Amino acid sequence: MSDQVVLGGPIDLDQTLYSGQVFHWNRCPDGFWSGLLGNEAVVVSEKKQNLILHHGPAKKVAHHFALDHPLQEIYAEFPDEALSLASLAACRGMRILRQPRWECTATFITSSMKQVGHIRAMSLAIRERFGTAVVGSDIHAYPAFEVLAKASESSLRGCGLGYRAGNLLKTARMFADGKLDLEAIAKLPTPKLRQTLQTLPGVGVKVANCILLFAYERLDAVPIDTWIDRILLAMRKGRKGTPAQLAAYARRRLGPYAGYVQQYLFHHARMTKKGR
């Protein structure tokens, strides 16, 4: 724990790890964050807006935290509009993580109609019940799809998944059966990739956009959940629209880094509208 490595920045670790992208990190009283990157234990902290590595694989961690994302260039593309500028002022330093693909896909399949706290609880339960222990961490690794494919639906429901258990199970079996490869499809253009992801049980347009944004570096992908839906409605001065119309509006109005803008809007709204 004496060897510290400055990985770079700027980054706001609290905003990044508490914004509903990942759900298994723990913030210690001393400000250190402990979590997992795949099946490797990681401990990081923040000092003068720089990411400090205390434990874990430096190169992978820097890549995961997307320290190469050009934040200043991204901020310059934020729309000149009250809500987006307010979210930028409040969340400056938050980065869109590069997540392991299966882990991200599975987690967001369980996310439908669930609050962030519930998603975290389900993730931890699944890890505890099906994942393998990791040296140096009290959190288990997220189970591979081969493992979940052999689980029973009732045992998944025991993790609090409800009706989402069937979707996660069927999706895990599709990968176990080799019907789809999350790595092989990474080179597809965004529309085709979104369409492919939506063939997975429990993955519609919103979850597909989450996977595109958080696991495939498609920084223009905009997940529209209930929060963003309300925000877009406000930006349109109350003018409602079909999901397709709202998606087109978001793509046009939020710019080339629309996914980034969306994440700032989402987190800021959640933090200001209610506690947690």
Added chain:
DNA sequence: CGCCAGGGTCTCG
């Protein structure tokens, strides 16, 4: 108790 949560899917008009 009623309502809502980072929705998806199926049915019906």
Added chain:
DNA sequence: CGAGACCATGGC
């Protein structure tokens, strides 16, 4: 194509 019903679970 677009609106509605239904799907489990937990917190307020």
